[in-house]
Amino acid sequence: xxxxxxxxxxxxxxxxxxxxxSFPVDPPFRLDPADLFVGEDMFDDPLVASNLxxxxxxxxxxxxxxxxxxxxxxxxxxxxSDAMGFSDLLLLPQSFGAIYLGETFCSYISxxxxxxxxxxxxxxxxxxxxxxxxxxxxxxxxSPVGSIRAGGHYxxxxxxxxxxxxxxxxxxxxxxxxGGERKYLPQFFKFVVANPLSVRTKVRNVKxxxxxxxxxxNHTKSNLYVDQVEFEPAPHWSSTRLKxxxxxxxxxxxxxxxxxxxxxxxxSGGGIHNYLYQIKLSSFGSExxxxxxxxILGKLQITWRTNLGEPGRLQTQQILGTPMSCQEIExxxxxxxxxxxxxxxxxxxxxxxxxxEREMGPFEVWLSQNSPHEEKFVMINGLQTMxxxxxxxxxxxxxxxxxxxxxxxxxxxxxxxVFDTIEKRTFDPLADVEIFVESD
Amino acid sequence: xxxPSPTTDPLTNQxxxxxxxxxxxxxxxxxxxxxxxxxxxxxxxxxxxLALLSNPHDHLIYxxxxxxxxxxxxxxxxxxxxxxxLHDFSxxxxxxxxxxxxxxxxxxxxxxxxxxxxxxxxxxxxGNRQQGLDRFYLLLSFIRQKIEQKGSNSFQExxxxxxKRENFVLHCLIGHHLGAKEFNxxxxxxxxxxxxxxxxxxxxxxxxxxxxxxxxxxxxKGSFHRVEAMLNEGYSSLxxxxxRNLVNRNKALVYLVGKDYVSAVREYEECIERDHTDVVxxxxxxxxxxxxxxxxxxxxxxxxxxxxxxxxxxxxTLVINLCSMYELAYVNHSETKRTLSNWIGxxxxxxxxxxxxxx
Numbered sequence: 001x002x003x004x005x006x007x008x009x010x011x012x013x014x015x016x017x018x019x020x021x022s023f024p025v026d027p028p029f030r031l032d033p034a035d036l037f038v039g040e041d042m043f044d045d046p047l048v049a050s051n052l053x054x055x056x057x058x059x060x061x062x063x064x065x066x067x068x069x070x071x072x073x074x075x076x077x078x079x080x081s082d083a084m085g086f087s088d089l090l091l092l093p094q095s096f097g098a099i100y101l102g103e104t105f106c107s108y109i110s111x112x113x114x115x116x117x118x119x120x121x122x123x124x125x126x127x128x129x130x131x132x133x134x135x136x137x138x139x140x141x142x143s144p145v146g147s148i149r150a151g152g153h154y155x156x157x158x159x160x161x162x163x164x165x166x167x168x169x170x171x172x173x174x175x176x177x178x179g180g181e182r183k184y185l186p187q188f189f190k191f192v193v194a195n196p197l198s199v200r201t202k203v204r205n206v207k208x209x210x211x212x213x214x215x216x217x218n219h220t221k222s223n224l225y226v227d228q229v230e231f232e233p234a235p236h237w238s239s240t241r242l243k244x245x246x247x248x249x250x251x252x253x254x255x256x257x258x259x260x261x262x263x264x265x266x267x268s269g270g271g272i273h274n275y276l277y278q279i280k281l282s283s284f285g286s287e288x289x290x291x292x293x294x295x296i297l298g299k300l301q302i303t304w305r306t307n308l309g310e311p312g313r314l315q316t317q318q319i320l321g322t323p324m325s326c327q328e329i330e331x332x333x334x335x336x337x338x339x340x341x342x343x344x345x346x347x348x349x350x351x352x353x354x355x356x357e358r359e360m361g362p363f364e365v366w367l368s369q370n371s372p373h374e375e376k377f378v379m380i381n382g383l384q385t386m387x388x389x390x391x392x393x394x395x396x397x398x399x400x401x402x403x404x405x406x407x408x409x410x411x412x413x414x415x416x417x418v419f420d421t422i423e424k425r426t427f428d429p430l431a432d433v434e435i436f437v438e439s440d
Numbered sequence: 441x442x443x444p445s446p447t448t449d450p451l452t453n454q455x456x457x458x459x460x461x462x463x464x465x466x467x468x469x470x471x472x473x474x475x476x477x478x479x480x481x482x483x484x485x486x487x488x489x490l491a492l493l494s495n496p497h498d499h500l501i502y503x504x505x506x507x508x509x510x511x512x513x514x515x516x517x518x519x520x521x522x523x524x525x526l527h528d529f530s531x532x533x534x535x536x537x538x539x540x541x542x543x544x545x546x547x548x549x550x551x552x553x554x555x556x557x558x559x560x561x562x563x564x565x566x567g568n569r570q571q572g573l574d575r576f577y578l579l580l581s582f583i584r585q586k587i588e589q590k591g592s593n594s595f596q597e598x599x600x601x602x603x604k605r606e607n608f609v610l611h612c613l614i615g616h617h618l619g620a621k622e623f624n625x626x627x628x629x630x631x632x633x634x635x636x637x638x639x640x641x642x643x644x645x646x647x648x649x650x651x652x653x654x655x656x657x658x659x660x661k662g663s664f665h666r667v668e669a670m671l672n673e674g675y676s677s678l679x680x681x682x683x684r685n686l687v688n689r690n691k692a693l694v695y696l697v698g699k700d701y702v703s704a705v706r707e708y709e710e711c712i713e714r715d716h717t718d719v720v721x722x723x724x725x726x727x728x729x730x731x732x733x734x735x736x737x738x739x740x741x742x743x744x745x746x747x748x749x750x751x752x753x754x755x756x757t758l759v760i761n762l763c764s765m766y767e768l769a770y771v772n773h774s775e776t777k778r779t780l781s782n783w784i785g786x787x788x789x790x791x792x793x794x795x796x797x798x799x
Contacts, residue, residue: 012771014767014768014769014770014771015768016764016767016768018731020697021727022653023649023653024757025615025618025619026619027561027564027612027615027616027619029508029511029512029558029561031508031554031557032604032608034553034601034604035552035553035554035557035605036501036504036505036508036552036553036554037458037461037462037465037469037501037552038461038497038550038552039497039500039534039536039548039549039550039551039552040548040549040550040551040552040553040556041536041547041548041549041550041598042546042548042550043595043597043598043600043601044547044548044590044593044595044598045545045546046595046596046597048455048546049597049598050597051454051455052455055455055456055457055458055461059458059469070473070474070751071473071474071475071751071754071789072473073752074475074755074789074791075472075473075475075512076473077608079642079677079678080604080607080608080611080638080640080642080643080677081611081640081642081643081646082611083608083609083611083612083615084611084612084614084615084618084646085615085619086614086615086618086646086649086650087757088645088649088689088720088724089719089720089723089724089755089757089758090696090723090724090727091757091760091761092727092730092760092761092764092765094760094764108730108733108735108768110735110768110769112769112770112771114770114771114772153735153769155733155734155735156733157731157733222621223621223623223654224655225654225655225656227655262623262624262627263623263651263654263655263656263659265623265624265654304655305655305656305657306655307653307655308652308653308655308696308697309652309655309657309697310655
């Protein structure tokens with residue numbers, strides 16, 4: 001079975017991408033007879049107007065008589081809306097167009113016998129090949145096509161959800177008997193899948209609540225109707241979409257109180273739209289989450305529609321929250337005095353929390369030494385190391401550090417270290433805290 | 441709403457026939473209805489060279505047909521030049537009162553409104569979209585002034601005609617903005633039409649199609665429901681058959697978008713049963729058949745319509761669709777397309793764009 005040169009095949013594949021048809025728009029030159037037969041102010045005189053109207057109405061295109069060779073509808077307006085040039089006739093896709101990740105590739109495949117002989121025992125296969133995989137779309141070997149008569153054809157429609165970027169090849173192959181010889185016809189159709197959008201996210205924490213900002217940017221060549229952008233939270237999280245209060249323009253109303261909401265259309269080639277979600281940990285889940293050190297918030301699921309409602313769908317990767325809650329030992333500042341004087345001791349009230357499911361400690365707490373890069377102006381007043389007893393699983397304890405500042409102005413309390421004396425591990429669980437030191 | 445027009449006395453009615461309006465107007469009109477635009481150019485040229493046009497209004501009407509014929513033949517630069525020969529639409533040369541012997545007791549502009557429309561539409565065809573838009577918006581403003589004027593002078597019939605022109609220009613603008621995908625402007629203009637009392641089932645259907653095109657399926661369904669409700673509200677712009685077919689076609693579109701092509705075909709067949717000249721239903725049914733993998737039948741439906749009702753079926757969109765189907769169905773599609781192209785050459789009007797066969 002050898003691959004026969006193209007020119008000697010009786011069969012040939014013809015393919016056409018079957019995305020949705022569209023409505024062509026072409027504002028026409030179509031007129032009202034009243035605007036052509038007479039001057040524009042002719043109707044000022046009511047007698048003239050009444051004499052003219054029967055004459056004009058006989059010349060307005062009414063129901064078309066198909067027996068007369070009249071192309072009136074190409075010249076006269078049948079209905080005022082004709083002036084829009086928005087044809088109700090659908091037009092088949094005229095080119096392959098662009099295809100994007102998340103859409104469904106659909107193609108009409110027709111295999112034609114252009115010879116004058118019948119071909120027999122026809123087996124057809126269609127396959128999609130990408131860099132990473134080969135996907136079978138069609139294989140008639142189980143239910144054979146049989147024979148195709150001279151001038152006949154056999155049709156298929158194949159569909160494939162596009163989940164990979166880059167170069168695709170649709171390979172259509174046919175095996176057939178052509179006057180005793182078994183022939184093999186491969187045909188290749190190439191296209192490229194591009195990325196339709198990019199998503200930028202930002203996570204912010206305000207006390208117990210996490211806010212997720214998502215910005216969707218449209219990289220396609222057409223305006224994208226964004227149907228839905230849903231945030232699917234990870235287990236133990238719940239989310240609500242925050243929207244500006246319905247700012248409906250009063251002119252949004254059709255008569256009889258109906259509203260035509262302007263659709264959210266993200267402009268082609270770089271347009272953006274922003275979404276805001278409020279995400280909370282359910283109280284039951286919070287300890288499990290912290291124990292697992294998981295900071296996965298969830299995923300965004302985006303569905304959009306293009307021409308005549310052609311759908312597309314993408315999911316983002318897991319979106320991560322800030323790592324704050326994945327620490328084993330957490331140190332929080334509960335209280336700092338509002339007035340801190342130079343060279344005068346002051347007390348900082350801290351809370352140490354054990355986020356693990358085992359008992360930890362006893363601990364030793366100190367301030368790290370001066371480093372070559374940084375001189376410290378806030379230090380522990382008194383015993384340089386503080387002993388803290390054990391803390392049970394998921395428990396916490398209070399401690400008071402006695403500090404003193406040796407320089408005026410904005411200074412930092414930094415490098416509070418917590419050392420677990422049993423596990424022999426050091427934690428640096430507190431970000432720098434700024435204080436203002438005033439003179440006495 | 442409409443006062444019955446007073447019966448016209450054939451002895452005193454000065455406008456009994458088209459030829460009363462302009463020299464040999466009936467002949468021009470007949471040629472235009474057949475799409476014989478080249479013959480119109482000949483007739484205008486002859487009338488001018490033989491000095492058959494005695495009155496200023498004859499010249500204007502002949503100029504209008506000439507300019508229209510040139511645009512129909514896609515000779516847009518020539519059309520523009522001919523139109524520019526008028527210089528200024530508001531000149532006194534084009535006012536009835538400037539010729540009291542010819543038009544006793546008549547006043548106002550004798551410029552056919554079509555010239556203003558073509559003047560605004562031509563720039564789009566010459567690649568000057570911004571100029572076209574400017575002209576249309578200026579025209580809209582001009583029309584609104586006229587409506588006010590006619591209203592304050594109690595010229596009721598005239599005001600009605602000018603309101604028709606306002607409706608017309610708003611529709612033209614929607615078309616041009618739609619072509620540039622400026623959807624929110626289109627929605628604003630549609631609201632404008634509704635606010636000015638031009639609400640109409642065809643308009644709302646078009647709104648539905650625009651919403652569909654953009655992807656707002658829910659919005660489109662809402663519009664189509666609205667159209668159905670209007671069936672019983674007495675809109676006289678459509679006959680009963682046209683209205684029912686409109687509703688069926690809207691339903692078919694919803695099915696089509698939901699990929700239920702079988703139901704869409706059923707709706708279109710109901711339309712065709714009611715009105716075999718409903719070429720929208722015929723064309724769209726053929727497309728549905730193709731999406732149902734029945735390319736042979738889709739071709740047959742389109743070919744049949746060209747044979748049975750050529751004057752309605754012969755339009756560029758349908759022909760492009762048929763040619764696309766030929767290209768898919770036949771390896772040697774050039775021959776089939778050439779046959780079609782030859783038939784079109786014999787039957788089609790002068791303004792038919794034969795390049796759509798891609799032969």
